[in-house]
Amino acid sequence: MTATIDLAAHRPGAAELQLRDEVRQFLDDQRAAGVFRPRSDAWMSAADPTFSRRLGARGWLGMTLPARYGGHDRSPLERFAVVEELLAAGAPVAAHWIADRQMAPSILRNGTEEQRLRYLPGIARGECFFAIGMSEPDAGSDLAAVRTRAREVDGGWEITGTKLWTTGAHFAHAIVLLARTDGAPGDRHAGLSQFVVDLRHPAVHVRPITTIDGEHHFNEVVLDHAVVPAGALLGVRGAGWRQVVAELAHERSGPERFLSTAPLLQAWASRLRGTTDPVAAREVGRLTARAWTLRQLSLAVAAALAAGRSPEVAAALVKDLGSRFEGDVVETVRRVAGVEPRPGADGLAGLLAEAIPHTPAFTLRGGTNEILRSVVARGLGVR
Amino acid sequence: MNDELHEEIRAAVGAILKGRTTSGFDGALWKDLADTGFHLLGVPEEVGGSGGGLRDLAVVVDLVAFHTAGAPIAESAFLAGWLLARAGLDVPDGLVVASLDEIEAHRRGGPLLLSGRAAVPWARHADHVVTLARDGDDLFVAVVPVGEVEQAENLAGEPRDTAVLDDVEAVASAPVGIDADELRLRGALARSVQLAGAARAVLESTRRYVAEREQFGRPLARFQAVQQHLAALAAEVTAMRISADAALLAVEAHDRAEVAVAAAKATASAGAHVVATIGHQLHGALGYSAEHHLGAATARLWSWREEFGNEAHWQDRLAAAAAGEGSWWSTVSGGAR
Numbered sequence: 089m090t091a092t093i094d095l096a097a098h099r100p101g102a103a104e105l106q107l108r109d110e111v112r113q114f115l116d117d118q119r120a121a122g123v124f125r126p127r128s129d130a131w132m133s134a135a136d137p138t139f140s141r142r143l144g145a146r147g148w149l150g151m152t153l154p155a156r157y158g159g160h161d162r163s164p165l166e167r168f169a170v171v172e173e174l175l176a177a178g179a180p181v182a183a184h185w186i187a188d189r190q191m192a193p194s195i196l197r198n199g200t201e202e203q204r205l206r207y208l209p210g211i212a213r214g215e216c217f218f219a220i221g222m223s224e225p226d227a228g229s230d231l232a233a234v235r236t237r238a239r240e241v242d243g244g245w246e247i248t249g250t251k252l253w254t255t256g257a258h259f260a261h262a263i264v265l266l267a268r269t270d271g272a273p274g275d276r277h278a279g280l281s282q283f284v285v286d287l288r289h290p291a292v293h294v295r296p297i298t299t300i301d302g303e304h305h306f307n308e309v310v311l312d313h314a315v316v317p318a319g320a321l322l323g324v325r326g327a328g329w330r331q332v333v334a335e336l337a338h339e340r341s342g343p344e345r346f347l348s349t350a351p352l353l354q355a356w357a358s359r360l361r362g363t364t365d366p367v368a369a370r371e372v373g374r375l376t377a378r379a380w381t382l383r384q385l386s387l388a389v390a391a392a393l394a395a396g397r398s399p400e401v402a403a404a405l406v407k408d409l410g411s412r413f414e415g416d417v418v419e420t421v422r423r424v425a426g427v428e429p430r431p432g433a434d435g436l437a438g439l440l441a442e443a444i445p446h447t448p449a450f451t452l453r454g455g456t457n458e459i460l461r462s463v464v465a466r467g468l469g470v471r
Numbered sequence: 472m473n474d475e476l477h478e479e480i481r482a483a484v485g486a487i488l489k490g491r492t493t494s495g496f497d498g499a500l501w502k503d504l505a506d507t508g509f510h511l512l513g514v515p516e517e518v519g520g521s522g523g524g525l526r527d528l529a530v531v532v533d534l535v536a537f538h539t540a541g542a543p544i545a546e547s548a549f550l551a552g553w554l555l556a557r558a559g560l561d562v563p564d565g566l567v568v569a570s571l572d573e574i575e576a577h578r579r580g581g582p583l584l585l586s587g588r589a590a591v592p593w594a595r596h597a598d599h600v601v602t603l604a605r606d607g608d609d610l611f612v613a614v615v616p617v618g619e620v621e622q623a624e625n626l627a628g629e630p631r632d633t634a635v636l637d638d639v640e641a642v643a644s645a646p647v648g649i650d651a652d653e654l655r656l657r658g659a660l661a662r663s664v665q666l667a668g669a670a671r672a673v674l675e676s677t678r679r680y681v682a683e684r685e686q687f688g689r690p691l692a693r694f695q696a697v698q699q700h701l702a703a704l705a706a707e708v709t710a711m712r713i714s715a716d717a718a719l720l721a722v723e724a725h726d727r728a729e730v731a732v733a734a735a736k737a738t739a740s741a742g743a744h745v746v747a748t749i750g751h752q753l754h755g756a757l758g759y760s761a762e763h764h765l766g767a768a769t770a771r772l773w774s775w776r777e778e779f780g781n782e783a784h785w786q787d788r789l790a791a792a793a794a795g796e797g798s799w800w801s802t803v804s805g806g807a808r
Contacts, residue, residue, distance in 0.1 A: 095709065095712075095713055096474075096713075096716060097713055097716035097717035097719075097720050099717075099720050099721075099724065099726075105805075105806070108804070108805075108806055109806055109807065112806060112807075112808060116808065172804065176800040176803075176804070177800075350800065353799060354798060354799045354800055357793055357794075357798075357799035358798070358799065360794065361794055362794075366787075369787060369790035369791075369794070370783060370786050370787055370790060372789075372790045372793055372794075372799075373737070373785070373786030373787055373788070373789040373790035373791075373793070374737070374741075374782070374786045376734070376786075376789045376790065376792075376793050376799070376802060376803060377733070377734040377737035377738050377741075377782070377785065377786060377789055378738070379803050380714070380730070380731075380734035380738075380789075380803050381710050381713070381714040381734060381735070381738045382710070383803060383804065384713050384714055384716075384717040385709065385710060385713050388713050402709070405702070405705060405706045405709055408702065408703070408706050409706045409707075409710060458699065460702070461698060461699045461702030461703065462695070462698060462699075462702070463702075464701075464702035464705055464706065465692070465698035465699075465701050465702050468678050468701060468702075468705055469678070469682070470678060470681055470682050470690075470692035470698065470701060
């Protein structure tokens with residue numbers, strides 16, 4: 089019963105509540121000053137390096153890192169309080185998102201002292217952005233099928249391969265990628281390793297992938313015999329798979345897995361104020377109950393992570409429920425509000441136009457929901 | 472928090488409840504719970520309860536639901552015990568259960584006299600009923616002996632009786648600042664915990680069944696279609712459980728309890744359908760037999776989701792909360808604006 093018993097609800101403490109109020113005030117001010125316009129899926133789509141640096145200056149990036157690496161020694165639950173406010177407000181957090189969420193804890197855990205000193209302070213300042221190189225043309229859900237190869241050469245590694253669906257590689261400074269250092273593709277999880285590679289490398293080519301929303305969030309990253317120093321290896325040679333799996337609980341259970349479309353719901357709920365449409369009211373109530381519960385689930389996983397546990401099964405389950413909810417929000421607002429989506433328009437028409445073409449991504453990114461359910465089934469001991 | 476204590480309660484109560492599934496009242500089981508004091512957990516010792524907190528009691532309520540046992544712990548300790556404690560009245564002898572309705576009362580210089588009809592689950596088995604009583608603008612908690620009872624059952628065969636009172640003299644009463652709305656909220660919290668418990672019973676049974684049952688030469692669990700259903704079931708059960716847990720914490724802390732309970736009951740009531748549907752689908756025809764234990768859990772899900780307000784009721788309440796002060800997001804997460 090690992091999937092259900094291991095979690096307990098978490099009540100935020102005073103520090104979390106104070107942070108929440110500070111961040112909320114800051115975001116109100118920024119919005120009022122016209123610094124940003126709330127939009128759905130801002131953590132993937134809305135990159136604003138200036139805004140990221142501003143958050144860094146406030147101490148809201150790299151929060152859980154030790155001070156000696158530029159961090160702020162905050163708990164993961166305090167970080168949760170900040171992050172959920174940013175997401176609910178639809179603030180432009182895409183530039184630093186991957187660096188702050190995933191790479192900071194990963195480099196802290198697996199990196200050498202040199203790597204930590206090189207990357208972590210920049211992440212905490214909101215000046216060093218990262219991309220993740222996992223998927224490949226022939227390795228999507230089946231991640232262990234990666235073909236990118238890292239060959240040991242004199243003084244370092246020579247990496248060759250193609251990474252696909254790499255979010256933000258066009259503005260990121262570095263990429264953490266998964267490559268095979270040992271064995272053959274048939275060896276599956278064994279023989280994989282992680283590398284940190286500078287994206288300005290002359291043998292690394294970043295090409296845009298335009299998605300159905302007409303925008304450029306993703307890239308193809310081609311490494312053409314790119315020679316990197318020995319210090320580019322992240323963690324233990326051959327332990328790449330284990331390191332990646334440990335990151336997944338962070339990647340899958342956060343508030344971005346249910347709040348991507350919260351700005352749309354927020355806008356709709358505001359518009360309904362003072363009106364008396366019982367159908368709309370009940371739908372708002374239904375989505376509110378769901379959002380409240382998903383938040384409690386996400387918080388419970390964050391509390392488990394903060395306690396040093398690695399609740400991968402629970403994280404997979406949160407992402408399955410949460411990402412379906414994100415699509416449910418879009419469909420419900422569209423159906424009940426009766427507003428035609430209109431790209432570039434103000435209000436619900438514009439927000440819907442941004443949200444609708446993103447809905448397929450919700451249940452694909454970070455592991456498809458079918459894969460996540462397999463993880464849950466295995467956690468229940470039936471697979 | 473009280474993790475160790477809760478583990479101890481879980482082990483002790485689990486040992487008492489194991490294998491005691493029944494639809495009606497199980498007098499022997501109630502005696503076993505009473506002998507150990509678990510029947511009045513969470514009720515202060517000052518009024519004759521066993522002491523302990525709300526979440527300690529919730530462990531027992533959850534387990535009774537999980538084992539689909541015939542013990543009115545929700546209507547007794549969780550509701551009647553709470554009413555008595557709030558009014559500072561002693562717990563009367565025998566089985567005491569709560570009335571879900573306010574009853575008209577009047578005083579003719581002497582004790583409170585109550586008249587009217589009130590929904591009182593399990594009344595036929597009870598010795599005393601604890602009820603909210605109203606005399607004009609004055610609200611009381613009153614204890615009355617059980618008299619005339621009209622019998623009815625819910626889908627799970629649990630007694631859902633009506634008590635009929637005609638100038639019945641209260642054996643004890645005291646003024647109280649609780650109204651029917653607050654009682655309903657408390658009941659919804661109890662049912663949220665129970666729904667999560669029964670849902671876990673469905674998950675546990677389903678998990679075991681798909682691992683054991685073989686078709687086409689392999690266990691059902693080897694089929695991806697079955698795995699997908701099972702994972703969706705586990706997700707819903709976990710959502711129900713965590714929302715009930717979070718609502719208990721909110722009520723204990725007096726922190727936006729109404730939003731928390733409304734969200735938890737809306738989640739639990741809506742989740743009941745998902746859980747019962749997947750549970751039955753994966754058990755196949757076998758689980759449809761009255762002899763199989765699955766039906767006891769799903770019948771409770773189908774009953775409890777309606778009691779103390781179904782999801783539509785609580786969704787409307789949440790919508791009203793979201794339309795009040797502050798933004799939609801502050802309704803979900805707390806804080807100002």
